[in-house]
Amino acid sequence: MSQQYDVIVVGGGPGGYVAAIRAAQLGFKTACVEMWQDDAGKDRLGGTCLNVGCIPSKALLESSELFHKSQHELATHGISAENVSIDIAKMISRKNEIVDQLTGGIAQLFQANGIEWIKGRGRYLGDKVVEVTAHDDKVSEYKATKGVILAFGSLPIDIPVAKMDGEHIVSSTGALDFAEVPKRLGVIGAGVIGLEMGSVWQAVGSEVTVLEAMPDFLPFADKQLAKEAQRTFKKQGLDIKLGAKVTNAEVKDGEVVVSYEDKNGEQSAHFDKLLVAVGRKPNTQDVLGENTKVVIGDRGFIEVDEHCQTAEQGVFAIGDCVRGPMLAHKASEEGVMAAEILAGQAGHVRYDVIPSVIYTHPEMAWVGQSEEQLKEASVDYVKGDFPFAANGRAKAMNAAGGFVKILADAESDEILGAHIIGPNASEMIHELIVAMEFYAASEDVARIIHAHPTLSESIHEAALAISGGAIHKVNPKKK
Template identity: 60%
Template structure:
């Protein structure tokens, strides 16, 4: 086996496999090391995102949403659908087939682009060498002109609720239930907890979400967060309990008793299944030899600069294992940037324009700064809001919860942020990402012609509303 490469990538998740492919496209010899094995017994190309994260969760979210829509909402369209039921095993099987198709696709892309796929655990040694430990325990060493560390992240464990992947599960286990639990507990009201809770709530589970923080979705613009909390609790019947800190759990007779503390004292709940979704941590254990020169910082992240360079020349780190949001698209673009810099290009990345999405229904999506952040920074701003209930396209689709919120600088009118809760929010926000990337003003979007009737018109109207010029809602009087 060839043992010297221009680029050795550790990890084949969205950051790693994209970096490997782009480096190969640029004419470099590339090896990509992946330690995990998927459900089919093959190398788990695609990392967490494709195998047990973004893609399988979206498959279940879409299946469960279609079921809930058929059961609850078809009648509003005049469609009679009696006795609608969900075959959970078939839903899980469909999810697995999608995962298999996409991970197999990465394997094909590696072959087409000449990326060498290596199964094993990669460890960075001194002198830009990578030690690979195969599944059978055999060890080999690769020489690299450049190393890209893309080892990703893993779910955080908490002592009060030890994972057994049977009754108490992490996000991976919550994608594998073969029947709908009667009562489902979720620890953590973040992105993962809300998405997974939504899936099983739609299928009929009574879902209780226990969140230690007193504020719902603290990183989200709070006008959006309050609307989301109202929809999830009032309309979708998610039981979200804030200020609820889990202190213990006991599994007995196939059920779990959870003890938690809130403002009223100690309480207990019994669940059929418990999902622990309190965040993720970088997978940096045993990744670096003591003399590698690569430095770990707080909570196990690898230190890098704005260009994802570590303190060792020729060694880079990208994705969940470095600072910034743990988002697949952020990691992928870092991978591209690094591959291009290795090839001599002057690539850079704009961290101010990274969109974030929560794939509940309605979706929650954002780019830029929140109103709370701007207030804290003392930046003067103006806001335009347009509700989907005033959108003809949203009403026609019977999907009119939520709104678009546009924030612009008070003096320059430059767009500082956009926050959306509503139908297709993930796709709508991308229009604003492009606008912000080009330094657009709210007026620029207001002067753009949008097709009618479309959901995108809500973005247009929110931009107009910044100056009190929205057409299809009454405007607030400007002071």
């Protein structure tokens, strides 16, 4: 007879471990299945995000930015620093220590909440039965009496023309652990991962070339924000080639030779390392048994309704393995929603107010609709923007590039979207997320007192600008 739990969560990433903790808080006897092991064979919770994604990349971005500032910005503050160097091994070690602390913290939370961590690869068989294959290949079955939450996560997409070998041609995981700064780094893909990892190694001295097949830069972002970002990255030294379709990549004499096509025809480039960052795909191969109603669609995503319920009652799927943006915070909130619905509560995720962030320097963050989306939907809107160049705190920080832009409905004044590129954008965006969550008008934000001097005053000014009332910039003349 299989061991029983109230709720079984399959996957211990930011969707799965959060779902398990919330289920335990709601009084369910909970188990979480996770198979992750590091290179040393140590079992770890946290999934891609904590182990080889969100957290380690941000640790490296912080270190690399400090090094870059020490070389290029301290002099403007009257600080002299000569012969500044960076110890890449120490930088990587610090990153690993942060990962150890946070993944270990999740294990402690599991223990404190009475959650059993079942170590191995989970497979859903149907009828709320989960099969687990341990690392020694022993197979066991576990039964859930209330519900199952599937959080299988995602994997990097491998492209045939640039097969990853783990040494010269790598995924983002490999780019987190370079032993030394590659003199020439090639990046396939100008998305979030490609830009963040390219920024890390460019800041510590690598010559970075980004090859993007699409003709437009950041096509999923607001065009005004994307244009500002492209201009800034070019100024920083990132060589971003748009409309560059890679046709082949191979290792010759210790370097990677990349062939690609652009508007000028066949081109080639030589790199010491090549990062393949063309996106991720749902990790749903061989995760279901034959006796389940759960359906995997053509693109590999598990089919769910608006509350992440699958076709099988009491079985939910969340995070990267279902529709919607592949974001850790989206997965976490879906995990909470699924656990609360199993407890008879009104779990809910508002998908139109999920923020997106790119943690480059400067940071980019947005929520809601872009101007292009509003135009396509024929929505009558007004906008207000404000440059950080006119913000005292940004000037004092030597970070006066970028802007805040707010979009509001022309009739009701409800905020429909917000876009920020500049210092601390990832933190600042949340004021506007809260406002949108409460269906606030831009006037509501405009009438809130913002402390001076702060970066957040730029949000205040952008909201004022919608009605032509910005104080610290010249407002366009009304037509």
